[in-house]
Amino acid sequence: MLTKEETHNELFTMGHTGCSGCAQSMAVKLIMEILGKNTIATSATGCLEVFSTRWPESSWKIPWIHSLFENSAAVASGIEAALKVLGKKEDITVLSQAGDGGTADIGLQSLSGMFERNHDVLYVCYDNGAYMNTGYQRSGLTPLDAFTTTSPSGKVSFGNNRPKKYMPEIAMAHRIPYTAVASAGYPMDLQKKVKKAKSIKGAKYLQVDVPCVPGWKYEPKYSVKLAQLAVQTGLYPLFDAEYEKIISVKKISKKVPVEEYLKLQGRFKHLFKDDAGRAEIEKIQKIADENIERFGLI
Amino acid sequence: MKQVLEGSMAIAGGVKMAEPHVISAYPITPQTHIVEHLSQMVADGDLKAEFIMVESEHSAASVVLGASACGVRTYTATAAQGLLYMEEVVYNIAGMRLPVVITIANRAISAPINIWNDMQDAMAIRDTGAIMLVAENNQEAYDMHIQAFKIAENRDVMLPVIVNVDGFVLTHTFEVVETIDSIEKVREYLPPLNMEYKLDVENPYSFGTIAEPSVYTEARYNLYNAMNFSRNVIIDAAKEFDDMFGRFYGGLTDSYKMDDAQTVIVAMGSVLGTVKDVVDELREAGKKIGVLKVRSFRPFPEEEIVAALKNAKNVIVIEKAICPGKGGILSVEIRDSLFKHKINSVSVNGYTLGLGGRDITPGNIHGLVERAEKEENVDGEFIGLSQQYL
16 A cells, blocks of 8 residues: 555556546556656557546656557657667666557557567557447457447347457567566566566567456456456466567466356356357357467466 | 759758758658668768658658657658658647658649649648748758758747658759858757757656647647747748858748739749749740749748739739649639738639649740630639540
């Protein structure tokens, strides 16, 4: 528990308008604790930008810039170049942030460019699996069978008909020095990865699973539990990689069936209505099992 | 020093003298030679800058946006499709009041695809909040780039400045250009960038925050006001340049043989050379004709235009871009300016020609002068159409 004074001194500070139980704001806070005040951050358009910087207020006690939806990585590239010119690059971390849509869909081109040029930038994708800021529309990182407002379940649909794009492997394919997947449900693991990323020169990619109360439709008290269940089921494998090589994997202590994860969320409730829905749950279980096999999670 | 320089070399040379520290670009014809020359200067150590070759124009503008927000002088260049792809970021740069300088090697817009010169690209982004200047020749292009940084970085302006240069006609054509030998003198004209608000860990600000209905209008008004204010800054930058380097091309506009002119040809960019030649001929033949050059398209030089045209009878406006569903663009703005000043004695005729690289010949100009005497308020009519392709 932080004292009032300590709370005031946080670099991503209180007073923002994030939802109660917002896992993204938890992740931002944890990341900023490690990066410290010598950080310049960019944000793509999205929840974080909206809920943390309602002019004239800002929750950022570090220099922060939001430009557009798809250019967080390019703006960060420019900041890094400017810091080089100013001779300040050694002392300052450049943090580039976006949601899953801003990363894996509309921002993928500028992100790929930043990776390929190997800018000394830590890029963080807060993955809540849909365009939550605009009202829960599907993105390339929406999981299979999730209800979103543009992939609704219906008489002839189980919701989103495609599995998540595997974004961390796209990052690794660029042969950047460091790629990591973390979760708001495992703060120590997240901070360890941020610390490591901070110590590495060049482009770094960190994807963080951040449950979203209104988008996933669950009670705010389950944010951490859901983030943990995503890991324990095998649906969200946590690992880190140097270049193309995976160097560590967070093992699952006790494998949990995906049903335990799905049933707490309104976005999957249509799967529990009948046998056809049950068959879909089997498909999701298969995705988890394949992850467990592929990453050696057990 | 006098040199024979390709337009792109002159532009790169002018940019080099302004010493930008971050340059970012994506190649598009006919902008390529500009960024090739600049990257060679960086490769040879003649220009100390970070040159970031990016994966798109959107990112080129975003890179300079980020660098500019750190208080560093920045530059990019593009054309046509690249500019349209960049447009979202140009609005953003202007909205965040960042003094980026951008060259547009003016080119036609697709479809059909055409890599040659007209001004449709520039006209498509005229409301972004970027100052838009237009150079007439390679010498002016060289000088205008140095002036552009000075205008952009003025504390009361703080807006991106776009320098328009006709693609191929200037960018790929060699002319005699007098370059400036003394970098110290340029530094005196253009002191180092010193931004009040920037991304700085010692003094953190949030840039690009969300502005609700209660403040958005005021933010736009401030930008609008800065654009209006820039009129004086553009004029002063031109005068000061004249004082220090001995070259002057007008402030927002320039007049050529305008005394007693009954007929006036209004144009922007390289076509002015041809127009002036024709006017010389017609003057020799006793015709009262002159030329009004529009050097700043944004801000629009309304007062100067009204003062220059109010006593004319016929105005011919060369339109190198069209507004489908309306007609001309420059001529419409000129007509509006005169209307606002209750001047209804001037016939403003906009003629569309020179699209997609088609030459505007002296014969064309002669033809327009003859037509304008018989017509009234032509709204962007197309000149020289080949009937077989219609």
